[in-house]
Amino acid sequence: MLVKDKTVVVVGVGPGLGSEVAAAALRDGANVVVAARRKDELAEAAKSLDPSGKRILAVPTDVTDDAQCNALMEAAVKFGRLDAVVLVAAMDRAFGGLENTNPADWATCVSVNVMGAAFICRAASKQMKKTGGGSLVLIGSQSMWYPPMAPQIAYAASKGGLLSAMYHMVHELGPQKIRVNMVIPTWMWGPPVEGFVKGEAKRQGVSEDVIIQSITKNMPLGEIPKDDDVANACMFFCSDYSRMVTGETLLVNAGEILK
Numbered sequence: 001m002l003v004k005d006k007t008v009v010v011v012g013v014g015p016g017l018g019s020e021v022a023a024a025a026l027r028d029g030a031n032v033v034v035a036a037r038r039k040d041e042l043a044e045a046a047k048s049l050d051p052s053g054k055r056i057l058a059v060p061t062d063v064t065d066d067a068q069c070n071a072l073m074e075a076a077v078k079f080g081r082l083d084a085v086v087l088v089a090a091m092d093r094a095f096g097g098l099e100n101t102n103p104a105d106w107a108t109c110v111s112v113n114v115m116g117a118a119f120i121c122r123a124a125s126k127q128m129k130k131t132g133g134g135s136l137v138l139i140g141s142q143s144m145w146y147p148p149m150a151p152q153i154a155y156a157a158s159k160g161g162l163l164s165a166m167y168h169m170v171h172e173l174g175p176q177k178i179r180v181n182m183v184i185p186t187w188m189w190g191p192p193v194e195g196f197v198k199g200e201a202k203r204q205g206v207s208e209d210v211i212i213q214s215i216t217k218n219m220p221l222g223e224i225p226k227d228d229d230v231a232n233a234c235m236f237f238c239s240d241y242s243r244m245v246t247g248e249t250l251l252v253n254a255g256e257i258l259k
Contacts, residue, residue: 002239004029007080009072011035011063011120012089013045015191017139020227021086022049024235026056033076035061036089063089063116069123082127084135084238087120091158092141097151106154113158118165121180125173133177137237138166139230140184140249146257163249170247179246181237183230186253187215190227219254 008025012018013034025032026049034049036042039060046058057079061072076082091112094105121136128134140163143156162182169180187193197215201208216222230252236242237250251259 001027001029002235002241003084006030006083006238007033007076008083008238009033009035009076009085009124011061011072011085011087013042014038017185017188017190017227017230018088019045019049020190020231021088021234022056024228024231025086025238026050028235028239030083030238031055031057031080033057033059033072033079035059035072037062063087063120064111066119066123069116069119070126072120073123073127077127081131082124082134084137085120085124086137086139086234086238087117088139089116089120090139090155092152092155094154095150095152097153101154109154109158110161113155114161114165117162121169125169125176125178128178129176133179135238135242136169136173136178136180137234138162138180138182139234140182142184142186142251142253142257144184145259167247174246179237179242181242181246182249183233183237184249184251184253185225185230186219186251186256187224188227188230189224193224216254219256221254223254225252225254 003025008030010018010022013022013036022032022034034046042058042060046056050056059072059075061068073082091108094109141159143152144160166180166182197208197211200211216224233250233252
């Protein structure tokens, strides 16, 4: 059990990766604090993850609100202590290139994916410094380096900014034994991608297998990674097995691109 008796905060728990990360943390022995903006949906997710309620705490949080980020980490400390944070929350629905991405989408991507991440990491590091360190796990995107099928310039740029911020945090927080790493997935087989595949198959009048094959054509392993494959990588960074690993990026992409 990789994170037995640790307290792991998962920010951005909803359908898909956030819930899988929380489930993996519970499976591997952690007490888990889950956070997301929508109170009712978050409470429902927490109940589904741990019906007993003994090892999970739901704290509604808007990552763009610095005070709420601090309150989240304070709640985590009261729940046990603060050992690791996995930051899944992101604005990833901004599509378009340079000419047709609207200013509001640019602003939201930067606000959530860069500033919000910084608020979360700053709030977490305040608490981790008091207890001898911890692990911050960021979620990146291959779009930082390689444009996806649908252009997402604002999202990609914000994730590139997050990667740059990570390198700064590595040096700033390292002396306090706080590690900062990034898991970078490709397509993840979970509710959002399943919905995309079904929709594209219907739109193009082809089978779902045809759409899946178009996605996996450049993946040597020939399979779309699942949400829980990415969640397992996050657990490695949360655990003591990565005690001397910081400033690293871990691609979970079936070999789609090599860095």
